[in-house]
Amino acid sequence: MQSRVLIIDDDETLQRAWTHFLKKFQIAQAFNFEEGLRMFTETDPDIVLLDIVLPDGNGLDLLHAFKSARPQVPVVVITGQMDMQLATSAVKGGAYDFLTKPVNAERLRVTIDRAAETARLNREVKTLQTEKLLESLQQSPLVATSQAMQDVLGVIRSVASRQTSVLLLGPSGVGKTRLARLIHQLSSRRPRPFVEVNLTTINEGILESQLFGHVRGAFTGAVRENQGLFSAAEGGTIFLDEIGEIPPAVQVKLLQVLQDRVFYPVGATRPHEVDVRVVAATIRDLQALVRAGRFREDLFYRLSVFPVTVPPLTQRKADIPQLVQLVVRKICLKENQPVKEFSPEFLQMVVDQAWPGNVRELENAVEYAITVAQERMILEVPDLQAYLRNFTNPGPGTEVGERTVAMPSLENAFSLDEHLDTVARELISYAIARENGNVTRAATRLGLSRRRMSLYMERLGLSAPNARGRPRMQSSGVKNGQG
Structure with missing residues (x-):
């Protein structure tokens, strides 16, 4: 990428000469103080070449304005041979370098090349700092101004150093994934992998293979060995999100891992030892699932050695x-x-x-x-x-902020079927958005099977969620039940 150079000098002849010398750069020009200030904002230059003496202002003031706005931008000042005191003041004021008139072309080229390299490094450092900041904002720190969250973090700190399994409980969107990552970061396993698995996003037919791996030839299509996610987390932590959705056959193998630290990859005849800490999370009432016979009681007790309830907002x-x-x-x-x-x-x-x-x-x-x-x-x-406005309808008996569907006016005739479809479409869209695009979890929240959810979405013209997790309306004449 070409560096952008802003040249500020009232001498048009010198401007033409310097533009020619620096033709490998993108050049912007300004001929006075006011124009220089404006062009600095408009062109966002990587380097500034600034004559310290301008007809309508002091170049040192312009230098100060530039360094205040963007201190990382190299500013090369130009002075007359009799203005060395100004040059010294400019360097003290943050100038990258100074050149004296008449400016030697080769010296100008070398100076601007060095400034361009400095600008490039500055951009790379800024990019890395931004990426690091974004990563820290996405994963940590957890906000714990409230006493409720301070209590949770106190529990997390006390359990992080132990090797016991942790079960994170609480509604969707409260930050259970961040807490799981924090447990890993505060533990002795921090240098080893942290593997996050959302169990609702993996097809039930391949879940066992994904978690525990398989040997070559274990089933049709198994042309090579797969180590599985538990092996990938060796020495570290595996985070099993939505543990309440795990099918019975896989529950048995997970129980074996928790009890004996071994498992059998699909198709294997020898056990595989593993050293992994398990952190699980769910929005479901696991004890209710145990009573309903849908979740093993022994697995529940193994997972909930240390339960942590995360409060809603x-x-x-x-x-x-x-x-x-x-x-x-x-x-x-x-x-x-x-x-x-x-x-x-x-x-x-x-x-x-x-x-x-x-x-x-x-x-x-x-x-x-x-x-x-x-x-x-x-x-x-x-x-x-x-x-x-999309989801809030304060009315009798409705708490502030409670999401409801607006009641229609009965002043004129309307179609009940159309209104019910509108209600269903809004509720399904909202449930999917609330579950961050996960259709399976949204179906569970609405009390529907995954297949029935797909049928509803197909009938209502809702297709796969977009990047914001909201379902898209299907094009006319096209049916797509994917979620």
Whole structure:
């Protein structure tokens, strides 16, 4: 990528000469103080070549403005032979280097080449810092301003150093995955792998093979050996999300791992030893599943040696201001835009909502608000109201922020069938969005089988979720029941 050089000098002859010398760069030109200030903002240069003496202002003031706005940009100043004191002041003020008139072409080329390399390194460092910040914002730190979350983190710290299994309980979107990762990071297993497995995203027919591996020829299509996810987590931690969805046949093998630290890959005749810590999570009531005969009681007790219940956002309102701040920063950095602020009224509206989808839904709502705000630097109440209108209908007996479907007007005749389809479409869309695009979990939340969910989606014209986790409307005449 060509570096961008902004040349600021009132001498048009020198401007032409320097543009010729530096033709391998992208050149922008300015001929006075005001134009230089404007072009610096508009062209976002990698390097500035600045004449210290300008007809309408002091070049040192311009240098100060540049270094205040973007201190990493190399600014090469140009002075007359009698202006060495100005040159010294410029270097003290942050100038990258200085050249004296008449400027030697080769010296100019070498200086700008060095400045371009510095600019390139600065860009790489900034990119790495942004990536590191994004990673830290996505995974940690966990917000624990509220007493409820401080209590949870206290429990997590106490269990992290032990080798016991941990069962994370709580509704969808409260941050169970982050807590599982935190347990791993605080443990002696930190240098070893952390393997995350969402059990609802793996087809039941291949789940056993995915978790425990298989030998070559174990089944049709097994042309090579597969080590499996438990082996991939050797020495580290495996996080089994949505453990309540695991089928009975796989429950038996998981119990064997927890009891004996061994398992048999599919098709194998010899056991495979493994040293892995198991952290599991669920939104389901496992004890109810045990009573219903859908979850092994012995497996439940093995998994729940150390249960940790993560509270919903309604019980940790004190966390919301810092959560909003972190989410806004994360999204703006991800979109490569200036970090926005938010008004006190915007924040109060966020705090007042119930957020049944918890932190995940709050993140979706804030991202929506940032999109609505576009170029504005401060998020306001109307930016959030557009999101809330889709699912909020305060009315008699309805709590503030509770998601409902709007009641139709009965002043005129309407089609009940069409309205029921609209209700079903909204509820399915909302459930899928709340489960971050996971159709199987959304079906469970709605009390439907996965197949019945697919039939509903096909009839209502809903197709696979998009990148934001919301179902897409199918094109006319096209049927697609995939989720």
